[in-house]
Each structure stands twice: as structure tokens, then as C-alpha cells.
Amino acid sequence: MPLIELSGIERRFLLGDTTVHALAGLNLQINAGEYVAVMGPSGSGKSTLLNLLGLLDRPNEGTYKLEGRDVTTLSPDEQATVRSSRIGFVFQSFHLVPRLTAAENIALPMTLAGIPAAERNRRIAQALKDFGLENRADHKPDQLSGGQRQRVAIARATIMQPALILADEPTGNLDRHTGDEVVNLLEALNAKGVTLIVVTHDQGMGARARRQLIMEDGRLKADLQQTAMPNLAQISG
């Protein structure tokens, strides 16, 4: 059973008199543990696809099965529960709450889920160690570097131990070196079994994924599987 199964997905936006087909007739299967890069020109529907996969958006047509369960028909609160327990988001602009410390930002999904403070503190301590943020626990986001902020965001995305991590241009606001660090972190999570879907404009970063989805005008233009020679891909990037 695939982790993600999209069939006949349509997502249309009305812009005045014209209809924009952000996603058109999309069929897609992603298995648990995969590492997928979504690429394509601007406006091709990458973010729309990711929002849909993250249950932040609903398709106009088609079905989305997550872990075998049709999630398009769920109520908003049921979708929230699925997001809370199964999906982690990493954004280009980090999306940290500015008034909360790094530790509090990491704890936010657990706080929202009503996990007791003792359990939260235990997991935060572990996450801070895993992401090299021990000395930054009490820092506010504006006291952190871009790389540190994205590490906090990744720690937050993984703190509920989700099956799926969705990252929309996670390195878009970072320099090359810091971006690589962040990608390494995400890949390490994938190596532990978390399904990873990354939207990127960066060819090199896209090439590191074992599977590339190339989008164009809301359609899947190419679905490239790299079963062999992942090293070659790294060299070419």
C-alpha cells in the first residue's frame, strides 16, 4: 500500500473571469520512506500540490488517499488531527513564532496536541541535541541565524514523529553552505524512514533525491526514478 495515492486530482482557481488550472488530472503514488523532489517552473503547481498533500487545501476533483484512507472527505478538524500526528511542514520563510523561544517553537505542535509538559520537555531536550541547538533553546527567532532558524523549523516538523515531511523550498532563503546543512538534516531524517517531499528550484538539490517529479502547467511532465548511481547525480549537481 502506497503512503500517498492521488488519482484524478484537479485544483482550479478562479481569477476574475479566467480559471487557472493549478493542478490538472494528477495521478501519483508515493511509497513510505521515499525521497521525492518536486521541480518545475514557477507557477507550475508545486506549492499547490504540497498544500494538498499537507491537507491545507482540498482538490476540486479527485481523491487523495493517505495511508490507504481517503482524507479528502474528512472534516476540517479531522484533517487537523491528521496534520498534527502524520505530517510535518518546513517552509521557505521558516514560519517561526517571533515571541516564542526556539524551544517553545519546537514544542508548539506538541502543545497544540495537548501533550503533557513533562513529555514535551523530554522530547525537546532530545531534539535540541539532535539538531545542535542546545545553546539556543532560550533564544528568540530574531536572535538566530537563518540556518539555525531552519533547524528549529525542522526540529518542530519532526517533533510529533510524522510519517511525512513536506518542505517547500526549504533552502530558498539560505546560502549554499547552510542550505546544504539543512538538506543533510532532511536526508538524515529520510534515512531513518520518514517520507520526504521537497519542492526545489535547485537542480543540484533536486538531483540528490531518488525520485524527481517535474511539473508543468499543473501536470506531471516527468517522473524520474533514480534506482542506481545516486553518486553520479550528486556530481552532476
Place this chain on the structure above:
Amino acid sequence: MRLTDTLRFARDAATGYPMRTTLSVLAMSIGVAAVVILTALGDGARRYVVAQFSSLGTNLIIVLPGRSGTGGFNPANAITSTPRDLTIDDAGSLRRLPGVRRVAPLAVGTSEINFGGKLREVMVAGSTAEFIPIRNFEIAQGQSLPEEDWNRGSSVTVIGAKIREEMFGNNPAIGQLVRVGDRRLRVVGVLKSTGQGLGMNTDELVIVPVSLAQAMFNSNTLFRIMIEANSRDAIPGVKDQAMETLKQRHRGEEDVTVITQDAVLATFDKLLGALTLAVAGIAAISLAVAGILVMNVMLVAVTQRTGEIGLLKALGATARTIRLAFLAEAAMLSAVGALVGYLLGQLGAFALRQLFPVFPAYPPDWAVIAGLSTALATGLIFGVMPARRAARLDPVQALMKH
């Protein structure tokens, strides 16, 4: 989200925007402080007047010359002129009525008191020995006026505490001869100091026998007749009989007014109670205004934190969680505002009491409770709309606003 986490989250959000938080807390606290201080003033006035009237004496019935137009008590009667004399014999006729304990005629005027070269103006009350117990006065030194025929007053006087001090200083006053107007009077007693009250200030009063006062002021009429009934229950009967007796003596004409202290008290109590309520109502309007301000502040907060709301939704917050978080924040703003306002109001009432010690400016409990609960309720009610707006935001749209 757990309740403590919701509260902590709301608190952090409120303190994260100190300017708007301060403003809405301030608006709410001014509203509550206004309720507390204004009702303290209103109720203080009520208590002050009631206390003053009660201190006039107990089970008191007062006869005044002139007919009351309305039948009920009308404060204007207190100053209307005299159409027909109310005489000492009128007062005497009331002593024999059943249910009456004491009767005291009262004639008043101003004159000068003179002793050893010291001269000052004084209020002169012409009455009888019974006047002192009826009005709950006490004798500090010497004795009261002598029990004697009301129409033949002896040349004696009982003086107020302040008069004694000014005229005699540390020297004994009892037995001294003073000059009041054109009379030479022997001081037989000194009143205990009572301080300023409603009506006469007894400390600056000189009490002389009633017939002496009438002769001094060259008048036959009385200012008042004061009757003390045996008990509270006897008051209505005594009132009717006093009216009847005086009517007969005045050839069937109802040319006097008989009022009871109870009626006066009840009227003032009602009047000032209503005033306090009205003032509280006006102050409550400022609470509603504060509530609207809290709503505005929360709407601004929702707009300002749209990106954050989108994030919370992405992180798995349900609509209910977001609603509660924003509602808790609105409630917190108004609760803190209410608390600060309550403290400010109590401080203001305390300052009033320090400035005017005779004035019991305590806010009534009902006003405090009503003020606080109105503040909390308006904060919550006006917080619902912004909270619902936050919960209904589309997560994708909200996330883009960062």
C-alpha cells in the same frame, strides 16, 4: 491544547504586543474604575445623608409651621415662611398624646455671646431640657436646662464645646455669667463635642430656655416641635394625633406639616440610591466602549497574526483551539483591565475618604460585582467575533501572509 497551555499562549501573545495590550487594558480599567469611584461617591452621599438623619434622633416626628403642598415630604418645606404661629402651648398640648415619650419646642436665631471681653456670633437654640435627649446630645460638664414651666425660662444656658473653648479656654465655664444678646445668663452645662453634622453644628450652639429665646428674638412662633415616639410602631399614630390636635387648636385649619424621620430617610435613601444606580449605568457605558475597543484590538491582532494562525493550523491546531486561544487573550485583556480598574477605583475611593473624612465613599458590593462582571462579559462577548474570524481563516491564504 491544554487549558494552562492555552492561557500561557494567550498571555505570551498579549505581552508580545505591549502597546495594544496596554491600551485595551487601560480602556477597560478606566471603565471599571469609573464604576467603582462614581458608585462610591453616590453611595457615600446616600450613607452620609442617612447617617446624618439618623443622628438627629430616634423615632422622631417633626412638626413645622406651614402646610405641605404635596402631602409627602418636600425639602422645600424646610425653608418656607410661617403662615401661622406654632406656639409653645401647641407644643405643650402634644405632651399628653399617647405614645409620646418626649416633646421639645424649638426656636432658633443668631445672636452674640460675650464673656470677659471676648465676643462672637452664635446660633441660639431655644428649647427645653428634653431637647437634649431627643437629639441624642450629651452633657459633658454640668447639667442640662432645668425642668420648669416652658413659659417661664430661667436665665441659664448650655453651651457647645467650641464656644466653651473659645470663651473660657482652660478656665472653668460652669457657673460663669455670660452675655447673650441683651441677657445675662449663667452657664449650667457644656455639650459634648459632636463635630459638624447635618443641620446645626452643636459645637457652636448655645441652648437657652425656649421662652427666653422667643423674648430675645421678639417672636411668638416656634421653628419646630420635635416629638419622640415611644417606639417605631407608635410613630404613625402619634403623627396622625399630632396633626389632629394641632388642627383643632388652629381652628380646624391644617396649617402645619408633620413629617416623620422615617419618611424623610426613606425618601433620601431612595433618591440617592437611584442616583447611584444612574451614575453606575453611565459608567457602565464606558465599559461597553472598552469592550468594543478590546474587539478592535483583537481584530487587529488577528490581521497582524494571520501568518501565525496559518502556521498553527498547519501544525495541527483545530478551529476550536484557535478560537479558544484568541478568546482567552480577549478575556485576559479585560480581566487584567478589570482588576487594574478595581484597584484604581478602590485607590480613588480611598483618596476621597482621606480628603473628605466625613464622607463614607465606599463602593457598594453590587456595583463592584456588576462592574467586574460587565467588564469580563463585554471582553468575552466582543472577543468572540475576532476569535471566530481567526478560526475560519483559510490556512493556505493565511500562511502566505507572513
